[in-house]
Amino acid sequence: AFKCSPDSFVIDYFKKILNAQDKPYLILQLDEHDSKVGYETRVEAAVRSFQNHHSSRKAARSATHTIWPIPLKTKDIFDKTLILPNWDPIVCNLMAANLKRTGIDARCLDETQPNIRKSLRYNSGQCLPLNIIAQEFIDYVENCEINPAQTALWIPAAEIACNIKLYPYHIKNILNAYGNGMQNAGVYIGGLSMSEISMKLPVNNYFAYMFGGMIRKSGCKIRPYERRKGETDRVIAQNISILTNAFLGNRTKEDAVAKVVSNFESIEIVKNTEFKPRPKVAIFGDLYARDNHVFNQELISFIEDNGGEVITTPYSDYLKMISRPYVRKWLIEGHYLNALSSKALMSTLKRKEIIYYRYFERILKEPLAEFDQSAEAILSQYNVRIENTGESMDNLLKIYYIKKHYPDVALFVQASPAFCCPALITEAMAAEIEQNTGTPVISVTYDGTGGNKNDVIIPYLKYPRRKSFGDRPRMRSNSDR
DSSP: OOOOHHHHHHHHHHHHHHHHTTOOOOOOOOOSSSOHHHHHHHHHHHHHHHHHHHHHTOOOOOOSSOSSOOOBOGGGSTTSEEEEOOSSTTHHHHHHHHHHHTTOEEEEOOOOHHHHHHHGGGOSSSOHHHHHHHHHHHHHHHHTTOOGGGEEEEEEOOOSSSGGGGHHHHHHHHHHHHOTTGGGOEEEEEOTTOTTTOTTHHHHHHHHHHHHHHHHHHHHHHGGGBSSTTHHHHHHHHHHHHHHHHHTTSSOHHHHHHHHHHHHHTSOBOOGGGSOOOOEEEEEEOHHHHSOTTTTTSHHHHHHHTTOEEEOOOHHHHHHHHHHHHHHHHHHHTOHHHHHHHHHHHHHHHHHHHHHHHHHHHHHOSOOOOOOSOHHHHHHTTTOOTTSOSHHHHHHHHHHHHHHHOTTEEEEEEEEETTOHHHHHHHHTHHHHHHHHSOOEEEEEEOSSOSOGGGGGHHHHHSOOOOOOOSSOOOOOGGGO
16 A cells, blocks of 8 residues: 555556557556455456456557667767756755766756646656656756757766666656657666766766765854854855865865865854854765755755754765775675776775865865774674665665764654655664664655655754764664563
């Protein structure tokens, strides 16, 4: 009965295949609450329908559309406008600048609440970001009056246990069904590093993830204590422009980072004696929801307006956090190229990252985070193995390291879209997470319909119940169970 996201993909294509062949079918959704009478009636009706269809000897008709559209190849995107989903308005614009430097006309989608609501008409239980991306792509191309045949939507390839691999095919089917020329638009599947486009992009994109994350992190550190309200956001906008210029090749990255940090340092903040410390609230969760201020209804601002100080995790830290378990998994599974390229890239980036971070350290007042704990030991607290890859595993690693680096964190907030399976699994582990860390977890689910979803956080900010287990998260041994 629950709208299972994987099932929604399968059922959708099951219907398409059977309808294309003009064949009857039956879909049963079972739960423990209904009596068997209703199911028996439906099965009996279906059997009669199948018999009638068989008796009619009706010939199957040929399919009128392709179920699995073929995505574009890399060579095909250089003469097109490549449009990126805008899951993080800072990072994605820096990535677009990197692509522009390689000669590609890259742009980012515009995320708005009306677009999010419009996208729901395409949703029958699939991951909500999929429908949002499709709707925003249609609106962007039409509003900018671009020839759809000269556009391509970039979708990241995925090697984790998630439905992301189905995104490009499902989105292409949405575009085909929409028509109006959108059936001629392309969908391009590329790696997050974009190494298949240019060998310079993996390094530049990594620093786009790092710098974008550091801008957000620095803003969260300063904004609650700024003397003139709105100044931090003004500086952030200025800093994004500076970094964009650097990624376009108009100034060095180090010079840009130095200027960015100098701008942050110019913000006047109130003295320590003028305020009491705010409870620290760490945001984690789905990639699309976590740093997307439109989709998550200005989650950071909401927490700050209600007395909290937000902890965010740059995507570069997330990559380092999960790189070890994924490299090991890829080696076990025989994906040697993935493992070796990932390991080599992280080693190459480390020296430069240290140089750049020294600037941000002046703002953040904390050393460069290390992610050197055994993933097996962390996951074993929840009876999870590294083979159980996916966002649920990633969430457990994020929670552990947030607690390690911020032992005084008062609340974990998981931001996720509706129909996100990993989010539901993490939510089901909330009590055990709190038992292990001493910090409560609240899940906020955004379904695209509006309403104040973030209101559920307020009681946790007004009446915190965090327990203290010392400066480090408590690692339970098997004898504790």
